[in-house]
Amino acid sequence: MYSFQIFDEACVKYNWATVLVGLKLNCYPVEEVDDYAVRYMTEHPDTDNNFIQELVWENRNYEEVITLIENLLIDLKCNINFLLEERKWRYCILHAIRKDTEDGNVLLEKVAQVYSDFNYPEVMEDLIYYNEPKDGFNPLLHTTDENINRLIKKIDDFLALEKIRISS
Numbered sequence: 001m002y003s004f005q006i007f008d009e010a011c012v013k014y015n016w017a018t019v020l021v022g023l024k025l026n027c028y029p030v031e032e033v034d035d036y037a038v039r040y041m042t043e044h045p046d047t048d049n050n051f052i053q054e055l056v057w058e059n060r061n062y063e064e065v066i067t068l069i070e071n072l073l074i075d076l077k078c079n080i081n082f083l084l085e086e087r088k089w090r091y092c093i094l095h096a097i098r099k100d101t102e103d104g105n106v107l108l109e110k111v112a113q114v115y116s117d118f119n120y121p122e123v124m125e126d127l128i129y130y131n132e133p134k135d136g137f138n139p140l141l142h143t144t145d146e147n148i149n150r151l152i153k154k155i156d157d158f159l160a161l162e163k164i165r166i167s168s
Contacts, residue, residue: 002028006092020069021085030062090118091162104148127155
């Protein structure tokens with residue numbers, strides 16, 4: 001599980017829609033929501049929204065928090081682009097993994113786990129060590145280190161491109 005710190009570290013903006021999608025994807029524990037609500041109220045001191053206040057002051061279970069956030073988004077007249085918010089989560093998780101993992105084999109295993117956790121997104125297929133390369137590359141003609149380094153470069157390129165996609 002993660003925290004919203006991965007968004008700060010990746011310099012990615014997030015909002016209540018991001019909070020909702022991340023919760024639905026089980027990216028973080030429900031207790032993180034009240035931390036975000038406190039932070040939100042601190043950054044927006046003129047906020048007088050009952051849904052946010054309930055998120056701050058009352059411990060709730062998963063279903064109640066989902067309902068409160070959905071009502072909050074309706075109240076704030078916010079549209080949710082689920083795919084964009086999911087992509088933000090995926091990017092920030094991969095960014096954190098890439099930043100914190102030095103061992104190439106461990107990195108590739110963790111990236112494969114994210115691929116699985118996010119239901120095997122097509123955009124990540126080329127990053128996964130157990131998928132057959134689609135670009136004509138033959139891993140049998142290269143050393144293990146060359147294959148690992150090739151995939152790490154693909155991960156870095158993917159992250160650079162995803163950063164642009166989620167920022168536009």
